[in-house]
Amino acid sequence: MSADDGNEQAGGAEPWRPETTAIALGRPPAVPDGPLNVPVSPASALQAGGTSGYARDGHAPWQALEEVLGALEGGRAVTFSSGMAATTAAMRLFDASPVIVAPEVAYMDVRRVLLESQEAGRAQVRLVDVTDTDAVLAACDGADVLWLESPTNPLLGIADLPRLCAAARDGDLLCVVDNTFATPLLQRPLELGADVVIHSATKAIGGHSDLLLGAAIVSDDAHLRTLRGARELGGATPGALETYLCLRGLRTLPLRLERSQQNAAVLAERLSEHSEVHEVRYPGLDSHPQHARARGTLGGPGFMLTFRVNGGAARADALLDAVRVFTHATSLGGVESTLERRARYPTERGVVPEDLLRVSVGCEHVEDLWHDLEQALESSASAG
Numbered sequence: 001m002s003a004d005d006g007n008e009q010a011g012g013a014e015p016w017r018p019e020t021t022a023i024a025l026g027r028p029p030a031v032p033d034g035p036l037n038v039p040v041s042p043a044s045a046l047q048a049g050g051t052s053g054y055a056r057d058g059h060a061p062w063q064a065l066e067e068v069l070g071a072l073e074g075g076r077a078v079t080f081s082s083g084m085a086a087t088t089a090a091m092r093l094f095d096a097s098p099v100i101v102a103p104e105v106a107y108m109d110v111r112r113v114l115l116e117s118q119e120a121g122r123a124q125v126r127l128v129d130v131t132d133t134d135a136v137l138a139a140c141d142g143a144d145v146l147w148l149e150s151p152t153n154p155l156l157g158i159a160d161l162p163r164l165c166a167a168a169r170d171g172d173l174l175c176v177v178d179n180t181f182a183t184p185l186l187q188r189p190l191e192l193g194a195d196v197v198i199h200s201a202t203k204a205i206g207g208h209s210d211l212l213l214g215a216a217i218v219s220d221d222a223h224l225r226t227l228r229g230a231r232e233l234g235g236a237t238p239g240a241l242e243t244y245l246c247l248r249g250l251r252t253l254p255l256r257l258e259r260s261q262q263n264a265a266v267l268a269e270r271l272s273e274h275s276e277v278h279e280v281r282y283p284g285l286d287s288h289p290q291h292a293r294a295r296g297t298l299g300g301p302g303f304m305l306t307f308r309v310n311g312g313a314a315r316a317d318a319l320l321d322a323v324r325v326f327t328h329a330t331s332l333g334g335v336e337s338t339l340e341r342r343a344r345y346p347t348e349r350g351v352v353p354e355d356l357l358r359v360s361v362g363c364e365h366v367e368d369l370w371h372d373l374e375q376a377l378e379s380s381a382s383a384g
């Protein structure tokens with residue numbers, strides 16, 4: 001069942017497409033009356049005589065999820081208890097006192113943990129605008145690590161991943177790409193030369209806002225060993241129920257993405273024509289600053305968008321109170337559409353405008369979503 005065993009794709013058959021991989025891999029051996037899914041198995045101690053013996057050292061249900069995630073990204077996956085656990089484990093791959101080139105706009109806690117390592121004297125961090133390829137390449141001179149996120153959270157900036165990953169490889173920088181917003185269906189950074197792909201599987205991979213889980217995916221054997229060691233000794237192991245739910249969610253990622261992306265494209269288009277809204281950002285819109293790059297490098301524009309509402313933060317907050325189909329909540333990538341005002345977080349002030357709403361578009365009917373936004377825009381008008 002492990003990724004090492006290969007799968008039905010072996011033997012020169014045509015490789016499976018992601019829709020099939022997401023469903024067909026990570027299954028228990030076919031035995032009469034056996035289950036089709038690897039069962040939820042809460043366990044700490046395991047029967048002696050196997051390769052693990054203790055669940056922190058490795059647990060069969062993780063392998064099923066890792067097999068699917070690894071195949072989708074084209075590498076070997078190591079799962080963790082959260083996206084941040086995967087992020088901090090990936091930092092174990094750095095040399096001592098590294099110079100790290102990192103995005104000035106990125107998931108706020110990733111930026112925080114990188115900057116904390118600088119404050120503690122363990123690293124030097126060069127923050128860059130990842131959409132400005134020349135600036136990133138210049139910052140890479142003499143650096144050890146290139147940490148990328150694209151599309152960026154929350155501003156949906158698009159980095160030129162093919163060029164940047166190739167440059168990192170040529171310059172011998174360790175290249176890490178947080179692929180949470182794109183998912184492996186829209187972008188596969190390992191194929192472009194990245195060394196590590198990070199996912200917050202809490203988001204679109206799990207897809208139902210009911211679990212925390214993370215993954216780091218690599219191709220190099222030494223990196224794989226380091227990450228597994230980081231999990232074993234760091235102790236950030238995924239829970240049994242979370243692992244089960246995450247794989248169950250991952251089965252439908254291709255379906256969910258198709259719908260949420262279609263919905264997002266319609267909402268972005270309509271919002272950009274609405275008189276009470278300005279600066280709609282969505283990689284699929286012509287007006288997006290890296291629209292052409294997104295078309296060239298991403299398999300689709302994704303399910304995230306941002307917009308600003310006329311009337312400032314007060315109007316934006318009133319809109320959040322007025323939505324009925326959308327949920328006012330953080331996080332993203334669920335079947336349920338959510339939105340929030342990012343500047344409500346102190347660490348996001350100065351990065352995003354006060355009135356910017358980040359929207360994660362889900363799988364509801366697009367007309368219900370649109371009517372909800374329309375009525376919320378209308379009923380919040382007096383708050384501006």
Ligand SMILES: *Cc1c(COP(=O)(O)O)cnc(C)c1O
Nearest residue numbers: 082083084107153180200202213
């Ligand atoms: C949410 C998120 C993370 C952190 O993941 P958790 O599962 O919340 O720990 C990392 N990167 C990005 C881009 C995210 O959106």
